[in-house]
Amino acid sequence: KKRFPALGLAYEAIKAGGVMPVVLNAADEIAVDAFLQKEIRFTDITGIVETAMDCVGAFKSQSDRDLNAILEADREARERAREIVKKVRSRH
Structure with missing residues (x-):
């Protein structure tokens, strides 16, 4: 997980x-x-994905069988x- 953080997110x-997963x-x-x-x-990718997952955490309970939820x-x-x-880009 430390060496391959994206795998940990998966x-x-x-x-x-x-x-x-969606x-x-x-x-x-x-x-x-x-x-x-x-x-x-390149090293920003995992942080962006992780932050987005945290922001959209409310979707954890949504069914993956409901097309509208997906x-x-x-x-x-x-x-x-x-x-x-945009935020990350403004820091570079």
Whole structure:
């Protein structure tokens, strides 16, 4: 977990269940895209994903069998991740 923090986040998302894996994936896609656009550093990705997961923690109890819950979790995670990217970018 210390050497590969992103893997630790994946285990946390699985353990939390519900739509948290969706939240992790959505936030990761936004963070990786920001890195590829040279907006953030590679080492910022995990922190952005972790913070987005914390912000969207209310979705832990949402069922992963409800399409509306999945789509809402994805949208919310992407929105939060974009906000976090802006904050991280302003610090560099």
